[in-house]
Amino acid sequence: MARSPYDVVVVGAGPAGLAAGAAAARAGCTVAMLDAATEPGGQYWRHPPGRLDAVADLHHDLTTYRRLATVVRTSVDLLPGHHVWTVARRTDGFDVHAVRDDREDVVTGSAVILAPGAYDRQIPFPGWDLPGVLTAGGAQALIKGHQVRAGGRIAVGGTGPFLLSVAAGLGTRGFDVAGVFEANSPLGWMRHVPAVARIPGKVAEGVGYGATLARHRIGFHARHAIVAAHGDDRVRAVTVARLDPGWRVVPGSARTVACDTVAVGWGFVPQVELPLGLGCATRVDLDGSLIAVVDERQAGTVPGVFLAGEVCGVGGAALAVTEGEISGRAAAAWLGRTVDWPHRLRRRRRAHRTFAAAMHRAHPMPDGWQTWLEPTTVVCRCEEVTVAEVSEAVDRLGATDARTVKLLSRAGMGWCQGRMCAYATGSLSSASTGCPTDPRPLAERPVAVPVGLGVLARGGDD
């Protein structure tokens, strides 16, 4: 019944989406929920189909997941395997267009709740395009969702608390982890003790990760980074080095670490193309990410559009669930249903947002990483555009902003449409031009996932 008009259509079945759909359904709305994966849970609660228990030890807060999944399965039309490529406004609501296998499904709702989540932010470094180099999220997806070893010896690098979670999971699964190389300093946490202390669970979580790393004898190296990967047909070793506060390599500190797999992550990039396509206002968050502007009810600036989770600011799963619970109620209230507004929701959201802000401040991204690059380093993986070619777009061809760099160099024009390289392209552009980057043009993707021409032509008719 994927084409019946619904009260609420939820995009995303991760922590935020599940909470939003459950809340809207509990308030009496008819709800459809679309997600690209075959199982609900998003990235955070990713698990092999039907075998959550096999990976339960890698997970947090499964009680919440099980509760939400049960509500959703009984009171929401869950549409798995649906890749949403656009959400369009109608006079009386919204059409959510999704590709499923070889067809398009169009699901209509009076209101939409967008909870599309985020993916790992990447920055280039020499050799990052070698096979065996994965994102931190990719490494975790392999162990959470697919129960595999990615390779023999793995080096983990980047910045952010997510690295600890990934490394701890890898250690638990018996990987030989060559080390965790965190570009920032853990002392950054100390400056934000009040924010951390408001969420005691986070302290316990951090301590837990530390204990796991110690148990598996995984070295944690602060102010270090993987600055190059080496190999022929796959990565065989990396260069790690100590960084100064600006992220430039401290001379003489570089050393080689043998490994055949690398997992790198530098925070997260929210997927904002759907709200952008609807005309919702966006702004730049503390971590440099473009996020949707929402009010205290998680409403976007377009009436009938609500948003929850990473798309409103990277802040982790617990915040996402809280925002989801608020947005589900808000959508129901907007449609005229009576809802309750427990104080705990606003309290929790405030506490989690404060914590998230503290995490962002503790894990800045100074642009010294640009000094690790060679002219031949690939910036855009899809189109194989190098640092030299990006520079040429500015220096020789007169590009004054990141979008023009994209049009002239082809960085961001390939299959992934700049998801992997937009941050780097924007940073390199503003470093060359001296002008700050507006991230909006690079974040607009009217076609959010590839759509077959035949699928597009046939359209939502059966």
Added chain:
Amino acid sequence: MPFVPVPTSSAADVVVIGAGVVGASCAFYAARAGLRVTVLDRGPVAGGTTGAGEGNLLVSDKLPGPELDLALHSARLWREIADEVGGFEYEPKGGVVVAASESALADLNETSAGQRAAGVEAVPVSGTTLREYEPHLAPDLRGGVYYPEDAQVQPMLAAAHLLADARAHGAQVFLGHEVSALLRDGERVVGVVTAARRHPAAAVVNAAGTWGRAVAALADVDLPVHPRRGFILVTEPLPRVVRHKVYAAEYVSNVASDDWHLQTSPVVEGTAAGPVLIGSSRERVGFDRTFSVPVLRTLAARAIRLFPVLAGVAVIRAYRGFRPYCPDHLPIVGPDPRAPGLLHACGHEGAGVGLAPVTGHLLVQVLAGIRPDIDLGPFRPERFA
């Protein structure tokens, strides 16, 4: 409070407003002619319609008349620029116009006969021979015409290289500077003003494309340039699947239509970089940037009708642009008698890339006091009164 004078540049021979492909061409020819040139744009190079173009250099879609004359001359100039400057994926690949019905074929043959008489190379192609030109074309098309003089460029690279060449010949370029007013000496236009400085000049060229009307209004003259929205679908990278620019015969009548409503006609071409570009649509919806799913569906369906193999190919990107459209479908090129010192170079509607070099070349002839190679009468700015 002390008076702080706005910085004033030394006088230029010409200020060009607009760093799209037309403005860049004007600057290119002016700088090479030894004129002191200043280019201004409130945005980046190719930030307007040029950044949303396909890069068409067509003679095939022009009926005999003034615009065809421009197109033939411009095609020759593009070849020269490709040799001289290069770097923008110039491909003299030729165009194939196809007809799906007997009546469309009859119209096409009549049109091409007229074009041949006007000096265009146009080779009729039978239905059975079409697939020697384009192996992936649908087998049931009635016939077509091959136009060897059609070509393609990457338009943003073209504008950027033309502008870089102008810089190399002494042009000053100020990107991110919006012209807020014109400098006047009585009736004469003697330069422009931005927030940052004054730019006195003997002449000012309005090459602001779809925004040319707003620039003309700074001189209190009316220029009926209006936006005509178009969408383009971009496929995944492909090997060469389409050899020429291919479009359906009704494209020409769509361009000539005054209809407010949606006009679509399939246009398909490959690119050097790999993706196939699919158009075309024309709508007068002001500057509405919203993507229209029904229009995208129609573009997809029409493209598959011509090239069935595309049904299994993915669209990975779509973009939209606003063609600058004039009521009589001719561009506005030449000096404005209502505001001496002001010249216009805008309103090229879907032919801006193709006609940019000849526009720049003719305007520079005017600036140099030389009789232009092509009579600018049909393109005069004051013709709409």
Added chain:
Amino acid sequence: MSDSFDFDGRAVPFDAGQSIGAALLAAGVASWRTTRRGARPRGLFCGIGVCFDCLVTVEDRPNQRACLVPARARLQVRSQDGTGRGALSV
């Protein structure tokens, strides 16, 4: 006894629920395509379907994301070069 799919003529075992990409990595295969410009090898990168590095040909359909396609017994999976669409070239 696990099922297997065919990758370039070799049998690759998988556990139920694994993606083709995960199974290939587990089998020690780090790359299964080459890029258009530099003919460089690529395999998994983001693992969640947003980077499009892991493109592979499945049942003669090119450019499928190996990290998203569930492994199934006797599936025909092939490495691919460049655009993956060489068969269309004219």
